[in-house]
Amino acid sequence: MRAGETENDGRVALIQSDIWIGFPRAERVLDRLQSLIDAPRQTRMPGLLVHGASGIGKTMIARNLSRRYAPEYDPVAGITRTPLLLLQAPPAPDERRFYLHILAAVGAPSSTLSLRAQSVASLEVRVVGLLRDLGLRMIMIDEVHNLLAGTHREQRRFLNVLRYLSNELEASLVCFGVSEAVDAIRGDVQLARRLDEHHLANWRDDAEFSDMIQTLIAAMPLAKKSNLQVKSLRQILALTGGVTSRIFALVKDLAIDAILSGEERITDEAVANWTPLWSRHAPSQRRLEKSGA
Numbered sequence: 001m002r003a004g005e006t007e008n009d010g011r012v013a014l015i016q017s018d019i020w021i022g023f024p025r026a027e028r029v030l031d032r033l034q035s036l037i038d039a040p041r042q043t044r045m046p047g048l049l050v051h052g053a054s055g056i057g058k059t060m061i062a063r064n065l066s067r068r069y070a071p072e073y074d075p076v077a078g079i080t081r082t083p084l085l086l087l088q089a090p091p092a093p094d095e096r097r098f099y100l101h102i103l104a105a106v107g108a109p110s111s112t113l114s115l116r117a118q119s120v121a122s123l124e125v126r127v128v129g130l131l132r133d134l135g136l137r138m139i140m141i142d143e144v145h146n147l148l149a150g151t152h153r154e155q156r157r158f159l160n161v162l163r164y165l166s167n168e169l170e171a172s173l174v175c176f177g178v179s180e181a182v183d184a185i186r187g188d189v190q191l192a193r194r195l196d197e198h199h200l201a202n203w204r205d206d207a208e209f210s211d212m213i214q215t216l217i218a219a220m221p222l223a224k225k226s227n228l229q230v231k232s233l234r235q236i237l238a239l240t241g242g243v244t245s246r247i248f249a250l251v252k253d254l255a256i257d258a259i260l261s262g263e264e265r266i267t268d269e270a271v272a273n274w275t276p277l278w279s280r281h282a283p284s285q286r287r288l289e290k291s292g293a
């Protein structure tokens with residue numbers, strides 16, 4: 001093994017991991033969520049509907065916030081407090097599945113889970129009872145667009161459950177989903193009134209985008225500084241459609257190339273020669289050459 005190879009492997013592994021990279025647009029959502037958590041309790045807690053294209057970074061934001069609020073054991077009260085619960089909406093709006101999922105998520109004893117035959121109503125009582133003990137301040141539902149897989153009536157029933165839980169627990173409700181689901185979520189008028197909207201648009205050619213790219217490149221463990229021209233930034237937008245996941249994949253791919261080639265920085269030429277992973281059917285010539293094949 002050549003010297004530096006393990007060091008390179010370590011850097012490549014770091015790039016490939018999904019570690020959080022903070023940029024103002026994501027931090028703004030986190031700030032909004034944080035102020036909802038800190039807001040005084042009331043019966044009709046305001047909430048937020050965060051929507052945007054698939055891959056725009058919604059789940060990363062939800063996970064980032066939920067990491068800040070790991071369950072904590074309170075030795076005085078003798079209970080575990082979980083201020084924030086992050087749940088995935090079931091693949092279709094099915095109350096029973098959702099309640100069972102919540103019970104599993106909060107680690108309810110399996111004796112409870114084996115009571116699958118219980119009516120939806122008694123599951124509901126059980127869920128509310130358990131969640132009340134957690135001292136919840138916020139319930140985050142990711143993939144809320146799964147709602148669309150149900151009939152209109154099922155959608156309404158499911159939204160009703162969300163509203164009910166939020167009211168009963170005096171917890172803020174935060175939903176994450178693709179923008180196509182916004183109308184469906186607005187289907188419950190009372191819920192809609194309480195959910196503010198936060199739209200995460202695809203990236204455009206503006207200062208916010210170039211700042212984000214710079215933050216992203218600076219987070220790559222490269223020895224040299226990359227100074228991309230505006231032309232390259234536009235090219236990155238065109239290649240990725242302004243979707244965060246694709247932008248990150250592109251920059252990470254180029255960073256790995258820069259490590260393997262010894263270039264140690266991302267160049268305008270590398271951006272110009274980059275072919276999207278999502279349209280790469282066979283290993284490109286570029287890669288074969290690089291690997292010495």
Ligand SMILES: Nc1ncnc2c1ncn2[C@@H]1O[C@H](COP(=O)(O)OP(=O)(O)O)[C@@H](O)[C@H]1O
Nearest residue numbers: 019020021054055056057058059060244245248
């Ligand atoms: N703040 C971030 N830090 C690091 N990577 C991010 C961030 N936001 C988005 N990504 C990248 O984009 C991908 C898609 O993000 P994700 O949150 O799953 O999108 P969505 O839930 O909107 O479909 C992630 O797997 C990650 O690679």
Ligand SMILES: [Mg+2]
Nearest residue numbers: 058059142143
């Ligand atoms: Mg997601």
